Amino acid sequence: MRTGDGRDAASRGRARSRQGVSRLPGYSGVPLRRSMARSCRAKEQGMSRGKANTPATRRRSAVARALVAACALASGTTHAPGQDAAPSSASQGTGAPATKLGRFEMEVEELAFPSACAYLKDGRLAVVETYRHRVVLFDDLAQRVAEIGSPGSAPGELWFPKAIAADDDAIWVCDSGNDRIQRLSLNGTPEAVIATRGAGEGELCDPGGIALDNERLFVADTGNDRVQVFGKDGRWLTSFGETGRAEGQFNRPIGIACDADGHVYVADSLNNRVQKFRFEDGKAKFVRAWGGWGQFPGMLSTPTGVECSRGMVLVADSRNHRIQCFSPEGTYLHEWGLHIVKPHECEGRIHYPSAVAVRHDGARAAVCEPFERRAQVFGPVAEGTPPEAVATPFWERGAMSHFGQRLSADGPLMAVAEPDSQMVMIYDTRHPTPIQITTFGMDPGSTPRDAPPPFGSFNEPGAVVMDTDDLLVHVGDTGNRRLQVFRLNWQAEQPLAFDPAMAQFVRAYDLQELTARLRAAPGAPALAWPIEITAMSRSKANESFIADRRNRIVLVFDSEMNFLRGFGHEGPEEHRLRGPNDIALSPDGGTIFVADVLASRVSVFDREGKFLFHVGSIGEGHGRFLVPMYVAVDRSGDLYVSDPELEQIQKFRIAGNEVTLAGAWGRRGIARGEFFQLAGLALDAGDRLIASDYANHRLQFFSTSGQFLDWFGARSYTTGLPKQE
Numbered sequence: 001m002r003t004g005d006g007r008d009a010a011s012r013g014r015a016r017s018r019q020g021v022s023r024l025p026g027y028s029g030v031p032l033r034r035s036m037a038r039s040c041r042a043k044e045q046g047m048s049r050g051k052a053n054t055p056a057t058r059r060r061s062a063v064a065r066a067l068v069a070a071c072a073l074a075s076g077t078t079h080a081p082g083q084d085a086a087p088s089s090a091s092q093g094t095g096a097p098a099t100k101l102g103r104f105e106m107e108v109e110e111l112a113f114p115s116a117c118a119y120l121k122d123g124r125l126a127v128v129e130t131y132r133h134r135v136v137l138f139d140d141l142a143q144r145v146a147e148i149g150s151p152g153s154a155p156g157e158l159w160f161p162k163a164i165a166a167d168d169d170a171i172w173v174c175d176s177g178n179d180r181i182q183r184l185s186l187n188g189t190p191e192a193v194i195a196t197r198g199a200g201e202g203e204l205c206d207p208g209g210i211a212l213d214n215e216r217l218f219v220a221d222t223g224n225d226r227v228q229v230f231g232k233d234g235r236w237l238t239s240f241g242e243t244g245r246a247e248g249q250f251n252r253p254i255g256i257a258c259d260a261d262g263h264v265y266v267a268d269s270l271n272n273r274v275q276k277f278r279f280e281d282g283k284a285k286f287v288r289a290w291g292g293w294g295q296f297p298g299m300l301s302t303p304t305g306v307e308c309s310r311g312m313v314l315v316a317d318s319r320n321h322r323i324q325c326f327s328p329e330g331t332y333l334h335e336w337g338l339h340i341v342k343p344h345e346c347e348g349r350i351h352y353p354s355a356v357a358v359r360h361d362g363a364r365a366a367v368c369e370p371f372e373r374r375a376q377v378f379g380p381v382a383e384g385t386p387p388e389a390v391a392t393p394f395w396e397r398g399a400m401s402h403f404g405q406r407l408s409a410d411g412p413l414m415a416v417a418e419p420d421s422q423m424v425m426i427y428d429t430r431h432p433t434p435i436q437i438t439t440f441g442m443d444p445g446s447t448p449r450d451a452p453p454p455f456g457s458f459n460e461p462g463a464v465v466m467d468t469d470d471l472l473v474h475v476g477d478t479g480n481r482r483l484q485v486f487r488l489n490w491q492a493e494q495p496l497a498f499d500p501a502m503a504q505f506v507r508a509y510d511l512q513e514l515t516a517r518l519r520a521a522p523g524a525p526a527l528a529w530p531i532e533i534t535a536m537s538r539s540k541a542n543e544s545f546i547a548d549r550r551n552r553i554v555l556v557f558d559s560e561m562n563f564l565r566g567f568g569h570e571g572p573e574e575h576r577l578r579g580p581n582d583i584a585l586s587p588d589g590g591t592i593f594v595a596d597v598l599a600s601r602v603s604v605f606d607r608e609g610k611f612l613f614h615v616g617s618i619g620e621g622h623g624r625f626l627v628p629m630y631v632a633v634d635r636s637g638d639l640y641v642s643d644p645e646l647e648q649i650q651k652f653r654i655a656g657n658e659v660t661l662a663g664a665w666g667r668r669g670i671a672r673g674e675f676f677q678l679a680g681l682a683l684d685a686g687d688r689l690i691a692s693d694y695a696n697h698r699l700q701f702f703s704t705s706g707q708f709l710d711w712f713g714a715r716s717y718t719t720g721l722p723k724q725e
Helices: 032-048 055-074 511-520
Strands: 015-017 101-108 114-119 125-129 134-138 144-148 163-166 170-175 180-185 190-194 209-212 216-221 226-231 236-240 253-258 263-268 273-280 283-291 303-309 312-317 322-326 332-336 355-358 365-369 374-380 407-410 413-418 423-428 435-441 461-467 472-477 482-488 503-510 535-538 544-548 553-557 563-567 580-585 591-596 601-606 611-615 630-633 639-643 648-655 658-665 678-683 689-693 698-702 708-713
Touching (some): 114 374, 125 374, 170 209, 209 263, 216 263, 407 689, 472 535, 544 580, 648 678
Parallel strands (some): 630 678
Antiparallel strands (some): 125 134, 134 144, 226 236, 273 283, 407 413, 413 423, 482 503, 698 708
């Protein structure tokens, strides 16, 4: 497991830090002052790591901190790690000058998908570890001092929490897997549970953001595309917003923040903008919006976090790998963060930030990066310091640098969704290294908000199905709420070449219309939400099986998308789906395997939807899962399951209702057979198991017994390491 400096996993959660040093243009060496600071820091860490809190230890630590402070002065910084810079005199919302942040101070490592963070009034940093169902508190030197929560649904227990806020008296957590908000005391004692799952007033669906003012609680109700407002006593007050692209409408709102002047800011993620509202007299009034899909300053690509601090609005601009700072009017001020160059590097390099939090004195900001399993802490930047570089433009990355999480292989062809560039890539897998033969998709930023998105464009392409028999590619266009179908003008015997015009649009199915048709069908299930294509698979009989995570159901349609049946939503509680994330069919189409991530297991049904049995349960041993995200089935009917928290693929042999573990491989890392955020699985015509090694920006190939065969992707993640066993 990578810890950055040779420490073992027992040291997880500790920090790496360095003092910021101005660089001369074109100079790539390590300045003497930085070397001094590192040496001093090493002495401090060596004195304090693992030592008892004795008077002698405290004296040695004080000496070490003084030495670090001296090094900091030598390097031109104003304070050492663990010491606050002088607080700004500006107050939040006043518009007075604020401290400009962006200088790297330290890294908090080995976090289990840290989705969000918040500073408590005493300066401790609270980080949400989504995959471990808890909140972790760190002191000013990034040492773990407490853990709050455990897996479950009882008061005080958490299940895939995603967001956090804090005031003087309590910690408020978006307990997203339980579709509720929990109020906890500052020491973790449960005090209140707010809301239940649903689409009605005061009900929540996958809440993804939370913010507080003096009297109210604002919740980004992500699955319902709205903001809900509660009193701090838990009473529902009002809500605002609905699904759409117009002013005041939302498309997956996630981050949310309040300023001191009664304004609410919402990170409207799939609309690639921030919206500002004024909340007064119990109602929200739209004020303005800014952003738009793009890479240039002031433009956004899937913003997921927002924070207000001392007259600034900070935005976690996820797919642009940076933090942008705006005035309350939306005027671009500055940004920080550079896209990584070397695998998993830190020290100010930011990779898919999900959230940003500023300490109450304005002197520190923490940035969560679940993609890298870490948080970084940034301090003040000296006035006039120029940026070191700019982030890599997303249009220059290409499929060889970034792959999406979902892929589908059928016969000699493979389709890979790539949400960063809003594209789908097609590969010919008949070669040892797959060859890209076409790419299709379109920039969503080119579409006016008052016009429907053109066919062939995507907004968050997700589920993808390759059908080589009919040369069709089915793409779940998540943000545009539709299913698009394309035909490939391809022949197996034609010369190998890249053809940008190979994919031709065939048709699109509007999911709102499809939902209306389904609801009118006799005996159809009652859906609380419009159909959402989380995952999809097709049988040889041209039936489409759609896993709908929001409705917790599998829906089956014929070749013309007429509703046939639904399953997984009825029967005993233990047979029902809770969070279907992926779906795969046996070779004969008679058995359906569903990765139920919120239940930490795989549920198995027959073709008609009758529940058969479960595979796995929550845990870390063989045959158990923490986050079973994706599934695949080979031609023998064996099942493969990927788990990004365990970074492991497990293989199961299915014989009737008997399940046997047939193999397991993988661990966290960058070498062959190692993974970082392991994602989707598929099998090609040569019986190679293809795994999306998502955060390593590559695909890896294995035999069905788990032997590493090959990989391809970003050069820095594949070059210089042997390819064969």
